[in-house]
Amino acid sequence: QSVLTQPPSASGTPGQRVTISCSGSSSNIGRNYVYWYQQLPGRAPKLLIYRDSQRPSGVPDRFSGSKSGTSASLAISGLRSEDEADYYCAAWDDRLSGPVFGGGTKLTVL
Amino acid sequence: QITLKESGPTLVKPTQTLTLTCTCSGFSLTTSGVGVGWIRQPPGKALEWLALIYWNDDKRYSPSLKSRLTITKDTSKNQVVLTMTNMDPVDTATYYCALWRYDAFDIWGQGTMVTVSS
Numbered sequence: 001q002s003v004l005t006q007p008p009s010a011s012g013t014p015g016q017r018v019t020i021s022c023s024g025s026s027s028n029i030g031r032n033y034v035y036w037y038q039q040l041p042g043r044a045p046k047l048l049i050y051r052d053s054q055r056p057s058g059v060p061d062r063f064s065g066s067k068s069g070t071s072a073s074l075a076i077s078g079l080r081s082e083d084e085a086d087y088y089c090a091a092w093d094d095r096l097s098g099p100v101f102g103g104g105t106k107l108t109v110l
Numbered sequence: 111q112i113t114l115k116e117s118g119p120t121l122v123k124p125t126q127t128l129t130l131t132c133t134c135s136g137f138s139l140t141t142s143g144v145g146v147g148w149i150r151q152p153p154g155k156a157l158e159w160l161a162l163i164y165w166n167d168d169k170r171y172s173p174s175l176k177s178r179l180t181i182t183k184d185t186s187k188n189q190v191v192l193t194m195t196n197m198d199p200v201d202t203a204t205y206y207c208a209l210w211r212y213d214a215f216d217i218w219g220q221g222t223m224v225t226v227s228s
Binding site for chain 1 (some may be wrong): 136
């Protein structure tokens with residue numbers, strides 16, 4: 001059972017906006033940065049969002065992150081077929097003294 | 111260009127010790143602020159953090175696996191080594207190493223699949 005909670009699945013049609021939630025606690029999301037990873041089928045994870053809402057170079061601005069209290073969200077606007085992937089949230093956990101991951105959300109583009 | 115590449119056995123027997131090596135290029139393990147971590151992913155399951163070593167040799171371990179893990183670095187070879195003792199079939203997974211910077215696992219290796227079976 002993962003420390004951070006994500007919905008197991010999400011879906012949308014091309015062009016739509018979808019959001020994926022991530023719920024944690026005061027020891028992780030509540031006091032530390034959240035980051036998001038995209039894992040395409042058969043590939044290694046790729047950093048999508050860091051420090052709650054920052055995008056690494058090369059990540060389209062269709063991807064955005066936000067945080068409020070002990071929850072965070074990833075939004076994908078203008079959904080495209082190539083966005084079909086697993087998405088993981090993560091955050092440092094002060095109680096565990098290390099990073100923790102969510103269980104992942106499988107995004108399907110219908 | 112920064113790259114990380116995992117290497118090690120693809121098959122280990124139960125109770126054996128697993129040793130994985132992460133060979134890093136494009137950055138130095140002694141650069142202030144950086145670290146290298148190990149993360150694993152059982153088939154069809156979520157990511158699980160295992161261990162992290164910083165530029166100053168500070169080390170962190172997943173509490174649930176701490177007794178079985180050791181992470182070290184060889185700055186002369188720019189490599190990070192993870193050992194995991196007493197392997198079990200539930201440890202079957204793809205093992206990734208990744209560069210830790212900006213408070214995140216910034217760049218990942220391609221991963222190496224390890225199967226635990228007799």
